Amino acid sequence: MSGKKRDELEGVIGLCRAVQAGSVEPFAVDIDYMLEVIRRYYPETNNLQDFCTDAAAIKGLSQVLQSQNDWIQHQSTTLYKDPFLLNQQIQKMDISAIADGFLKSWHTIVQMEQLSAKTLAGSLGYWTDLIPLVERWKVSDVQMVDAGTATLDEVRALGYLPEEGFADIMESFWKELEARVGKDGRIAYWDWIGADTYEETLNRSYITVFLVSYGYANIESDRFGEKVEIIHNSELRSDPVQSKLSIPTLVDYEEWKQWRKG
């Protein structure tokens, strides 16, 4: 395609972009002319750049048609007023009259910021528990030590590695879930992860994440996130119907305390 022809196609793309930006009315452009330009040059497209230009022109044209559709819909709403008429009116009005008109239709948001005695007392408690910066940002006293070796059993004995493998832990969780709810059964999230200590609860919620990710179980939440449930998968797979979404669940200490109280 020659430079001149490409320029003409790019002119069409530019016009479409102007419509998108709102500087040209959607009905001010001649769709037939644009289509004719695209049709005329399509047989001459023979390299990637030409195809890209042609595709951009078609995309632009479809967006103009979409804008025309939106424009008609907008005109059918009560909000539609002739832009030309509106501009003329704005030109005629003085600044004070425009401001007066606006103030009549301006309903400002009422919002407050306030500290209560309760908030202050709570903050004071936080301040008391806060460790001074000197201690928090203390430079660690690092010492040079001779590097040594340890066996897997020694590392396990030191508590750096769990006694059983992670896959084994998940298998045992899966079996526990089946024992509690049966095959394909459901259980409320907190009833599943909740344990006697907060640390154990955190650990269970951590493993549950992998249980779901690896297809041992599914997690379901209602629209408002009020009801979260864990569902046992009798076969090791994730539900193909269920969309792949992350469901963030907060395992809060206060919530855990509430759960413990029942």
Add this chain to the structure above:
Amino acid sequence: MAKRVRSEAGYARKIKDAVHLLFFQHHRLPGVRGWELRQELGPDWENVLEVLDKQLQPMDLQVTRVLDDPNIIDPDQAQLADARFYITMRSGIDQKAAKTIGWRVDDIAGLAVAIAYIISKQGKAPRTEVEKLLQEKLPGWRVKMSIDRYIQQGYLGEDEKGVLYMDWRSRAEVDQKQLVDLILSFGKRKEVEVAKPKLEEHTEEEED
């Protein structure tokens, strides 16, 4: 009887909770989503808001609902859950009051023109066009500064292509239909005002 008293007390508590939620800012932006209100106030949250709105009326305040799509007239439950709710002034404010909250008459007029122009352009217009329109009555340096201020305060938004649109605050605070109607009826109102005394004079003459 005791049941009714208990239910009234429960409602009063819910209205108090609604006041706390709506008056105090909980997020980066003001306003509370419908689903948050439902979560806090229960399934009859819409009735609670209706009662609160009535109670706010004597104080010239109201509960305002802003839907994501302003063209929806009769929203369904899902659309209501996504809508934002605010407490706003029920009636408009005068120029004197506007000055006390830090707005010059130029600023207000500039915002009015920008919003009206954007509405007429189907919700978006290039910044250069809005600037050109404002520059007809305001100095250029002031126009740029004002538009930046409108953007910063959430009245207008600007995308990467320099196109202005109405942001969350205009949608929450400005009655768009009323504004456009007021601007369009400006000349006509004046004509009616001028024509009225003439008509009265004419009638008096006829009676004489």
